Amino acid sequence: MDKRVLEANRVVWNRVADRFYGRNPLPEYGPLAPDEEELGLLGEIEGKKVLDLGCGSGHSLKYLEEQGAAELWGIDLSTAQIRAAQQVLSESQVPVRLFESAMEEDPGLPxxxxxxxxxxxxxxxxxxxxxxxxxxxRTLKPGGTFVFSWEHPMYSRMLKEEGLLKLVKSYHEEGAYEHKSWHEPAVMYQRKISTYINALGGAGFRIERMVEEARLSGMDLEKHTNSWYTAERAALLPTTIIFKCRKDEE
Structure with missing residues (x-):
């Protein structure tokens, strides 16, 4: 765990939280990617206790409350994001527990x-x-599901020039990097698909599904296309990778 990077990113996210308020929450999994209503990865929500890692402004948790979730828990590094989530969830009819914490750390989850x-x-x-x-x-029940999405590991390594995709960074290269689409010093981590798979398997998870498809309907293109996520690139390689995993019954 790199506490210097965590603190730097906390500062950045406190500064840009308004810019990402309500952006791409569930049922969306990412820009120009299929959503939960299409994929059905989460299954039945009614009566479930759910935890959001990197809950942001709380809109994904709000969506799950609308689907019948029984308890809403969230973790986020940013003070500003937690405050936004508290406001978004202030009228929730179910218990809400929000923690200002890095997801690498345990803020006291059961x-x-x-x-x-x-x-x-x-x-x-x-x-x-x-x-x-x-x-x-550790915090998931036996039989519980773990679903997450992130930018596809190939997307930032490829740029489109003169109608062709150009590899601008080795796929083998991993580690911290400054994301080019940000106008702030935001540090993210480049990882291979195998790194995610091995980390999940090493923890004990069973991977049930991996999604790499793109969705390029007119509505998606109007809503999501910007200087970083473009229709031209998304038509050639996915913007997003999604994993559905399960903790087996004991």
């Missing part, structure tokens, strides 16, 4: 408690993937 843990475009911020996934495994 063991084997949650029916479902998920993370929408947040897990790639972790400075310690193994530790974060281990926490998810």
């Amino acid at each position: 063991e084997s408690y949650f029916d479902m843990i998920y993370s929408i475009y947040a897990l790639g911020w972790t400075t310690d993937l193994d530790q974060t996934i281990a926490h998810a495994y």
